[in-house]
Amino acid sequence: MSNYKIINSRNIFIITLIVIPLTILLVWVLGLDNHRSLFANSLLSTTILSVSFFLFISIGLFNGTKIKNDLGVLEQENIFFRKNSIIEMDIPEIDDGFAGILFSLLLWFIISIAGSYLLWMFETAAWIILLNFIGILYWIFFRALRLVFKKSAVCKGNFLKSAAYGFGFTLLYNFWIYMIILMAHSIY
Incomplete structure (x- = not known):
């Protein structure tokens, strides 16, 4: 394992929480003179984030990067994962083999469809958007x-x-975001 570069998942998570809002804010602020629509700004922001994700993954794979899972501390601090909390979830651990990948993809698809429906249904409630975003990041x-x-x-x-x-992986993990944006645009 000494030949691999180790990155802490907590650091990646914190950087992501900074980069995503800054990217969206910059796209919106820089687009004020152009009068771009929310749809155009959403596509531009998602494309910038997708390119960044692609570069991060490609460079990490090329350098032989591994991720150290140190987000367990964040789970315990979060109300949704705290023992004896109002909402208590047990997420089953699945084998990382072929069946685990298929199950993860199926679960991802079901959750993204449910999340899209919830986002469409409660679009005016900001806390629903926030919960979907936290679920995606999780x-x-x-x-x-x-x-x-x-x-x-x-x-x-x-x-x-x-x-x-x-x-x-970038196509797999970001394609559904484009689908949500396109579905929301076609509905309205």
Whole structure:
């Protein structure tokens, strides 16, 4: 394991919480003179974040990066995961083999459809959007990135393989965001 670079998931999570709002804010502020619509700003922000995600994954795979799961402390501090709280969830641990990947993708698809419906149904309630965003980030940091960086051993030092995996995972993990934006735009 000494040949791999280790990144703390807490650091990635904190940087993400800073970068995403700043990107959205900058796209909105810089677009004031152009009078872009919310739809155009959403697509532009998502594209910038997708390119950043692609670069992060591709460079990480090329360098042989592994992620250290140190977000367990955040789980205990969060009201949704605290013992004896109002909302108590047990998330089953699934094997990381082929069945685990299929189950994760199926669960991701079901949750994203349910999340899209909730987002459409309660769009004026800001706290619903916030809860969906937290759920998305939770899934990315606890399942998705862990699965992505398990490919570091295969991709380390191979630029084309790293870029191919980076593109595939970026498409897989960000395509549904574009679908939500397009569905919301077509409804309104």
